Amino acid sequence: MSDEGDSEKANRIREIKKAGLSPIIRVIASGLTQDEALLIETTLIWKLGKFTTNLASGHFAGKFRPHNKLHLELSGFDYQNGLYYYNIGEGPHRNWEDYVKYGFISAGQGERWRDAMVGFKKGDVIVAYLKRRKNAGGFVGIGRISQKAEMIRNICIGTKRLLNLPLLCKNMDDNMSDPKKSEYVALVQWIKTFPRNQGKWKSRSGLYTTTHVRASLDGQPKTIDFVETEFGVDLKKLIV
Numbered sequence: 001m002s003d004e005g006d007s008e009k010a011n012r013i014r015e016i017k018k019a020g021l022s023p024i025i026r027v028i029a030s031g032l033t034q035d036e037a038l039l040i041e042t043t044l045i046w047k048l049g050k051f052t053t054n055l056a057s058g059h060f061a062g063k064f065r066p067h068n069k070l071h072l073e074l075s076g077f078d079y080q081n082g083l084y085y086y087n088i089g090e091g092p093h094r095n096w097e098d099y100v101k102y103g104f105i106s107a108g109q110g111e112r113w114r115d116a117m118v119g120f121k122k123g124d125v126i127v128a129y130l131k132r133r134k135n136a137g138g139f140v141g142i143g144r145i146s147q148k149a150e151m152i153r154n155i156c157i158g159t160k161r162l163l164n165l166p167l168l169c170k171n172m173d174d175n176m177s178d179p180k181k182s183e184y185v186a187l188v189q190w191i192k193t194f195p196r197n198q199g200k201w202k203s204r205s206g207l208y209t210t211t212h213v214r215a216s217l218d219g220q221p222k223t224i225d226f227v228e229t230e231f232g233v234d235l236k237k238l239i240v
Helices: 008-018 034-051 096-102 111-118 221-231 235-239
Strands: 083-087 104-108 125-133 136-151 183-193 214-216
Touching (some): 083 235, 111 136, 125 183
């Protein structure tokens, strides 16, 4: 075991040796696959928290509840489905009225936006935000993902291809055959929606927004309370 360097672990090893002792090394489990060993390692690191000197949090750290959120109820841990903010990002490739009429959401035209879109899972609940312009916009819809996102050329609404429908947005087929740049579409069962000119918003109230396509609403109690009040919907009951 090396005691070189200036990390907390190296300093701890030097302190032990300076006291005339040796670090204790014990095998606590054997006969494991590599994945099993890595999972146990991450579990022990998580369990020890600030008491460990490990800088890395382990290979499966993303699947563990963050220590600083033990006081919160989190989607994916306390609830089966995720609760997400969804930024409509209306423009040449997206239109709110199309979304409501045909039951879908989308993002794409680049890998960053594609990856955000395919991150939605079936059953996730979304709160749709439309950027405010001329007293219109704000939170305009709550829906549940009913089909994971795919390239737009593969999407059908009922028996008809989405691209064959009379969409208000005429550019959704841009890059339709390019896996990196295509618009990606997820089907949505809308629970409640509002026209753009009735979007729900309150200025200078600390409501959460971001330019990202997808963002968790875990840890955003003000926004959740506001949306639940304005929409008359209990979001937590939707994600159980």
